């Protein structure tokens with residue numbers, strides 16, 4: 048049986064229940080900023096402070112603030128269409144058309160597809176599947192790495208899929224019983240990761256496989272006094288041009304150098320969660336999966352291939368609403384589970 052992870056009680060304070068991957072209650076917190084773009088789009092507010100929680104047990108980092116289902120729908124409506132891009136650039140001048148094009152090109156690259164092919168070939172996964180679903184897969188490029196009789200994409204954006212790939216955009220109409228589900232570059236966007244994985248488990252056939260890929264985003268935190276830093280962030284929140292300039296500097300430093308400048312911050316935008324290999328493993332083990340393989344793939348992304356362990360679509364036996372708004376069980380004793388002997392782990396991440 049999977050270990051029970053505490054359930055999120057408040058999407059504005061996700062860390063109240065402890066680590067969302069391993070359940071550790073001893074988290075460190077650091078003030079960060081919700082980007083003006085996200086705040087305006089998701090709930091019509093100005094940029095604001097939030098906390099970034101850090102779990103010393105599994106290395107997971109996540110913003111205290113998440114998005115409700117309604118806010119998520121608002122934020123991703125017309126995702127990356129011209130209006131979305133124009134609004135985003137008003138807050139984030141570094142999100143240029145060139146940057147956007149590079150991101151799209153990478154998402155469709157053969158390197159990504161090859162990395163998935165290698166992960167499947169290096170595991171005990173079947174060489175051919177009856178059915179494969181890419182959950183959140185846009186046009187379905189990643190399915191090129193998979194041999195399957197039936198291929199489909201679920202994507203709420205409703206974008207057209209490549210030839211030979213079925214498209215689903217309504218979760219209520221999505222059938223279950225899939226032998227393989229891909230979830231690539233999705234978990235970092237999700238406000239309730241354990242619930243999301245349990246939903247995927249319910250869509251899998253018994254013994255079905257799940258392939259997860261998330262970015263390996265790590266950085267050294269900002270040096271400097273916490274009190275001074277918090278005061279600086281409060282000042283930035285009152286001055287939009289300064290906030291944008293500081294965001295440009297901090298983002299460039301974090302992405303290019305792997306560290307934040309003194310008193311620097313991480314803006315919460317699309318990514319709500321920052322995983323390590325160990326935190327992905329813990330999350331999967333605590334959501335009804337056994338890990339076949341995991342590590343860093345050839346494109347530098349964290350991946351895991353995991354098998355559904357339960358024959359029950361509702362492994363905790365608590366009904367469909369479990370994990371959405373329930374109060375955490377104080378008797379729960381979640382822990383970082385160590386995967387089995389087939390695990391392959393490589394970690395090249397920057398320490399925090």
Ligand SMILES: [Zn+2]
Pocket residue numbers: 066067068069070071102103104105106107326329
């Ligand atoms: Zn943890």
